[in-house]
Amino acid sequence: MPESLVNKIAAGEVVTRPAAAIKEMIENSIDALSTHIGITIKEGGLKLISICDNGKGIQEQDLPILCHRFTTSKIQDYKDLTSILTFGF
Secondary structure, three states, X not given: OOHHHHOOOOOOOOOOOHHHHHHHHHHHHHHOOOOOEEXXXXXXXXXXXXXXXXXXXXXXXXXXXXXXXXXXXOOOOHHHHXXXXXXXX
């Protein structure tokens, strides 16, 4: 994503507790079109949070950008922000 576009977006997930991480991962599962989501939590999420789903997952062509900051395959231009139909970028 171009830096000029990044500067126009006030977005980001700040995980402050295990529940916020679980919410984010469930949203990712829903975005991946999952019809079944399994959740395992140990010690209130402090020891383990595991989410298993049957979603489509990341596209192979998106793997190289997976860990880059401010990277998404859904936004190429500012106008794309008006057509996002998922929970996350």
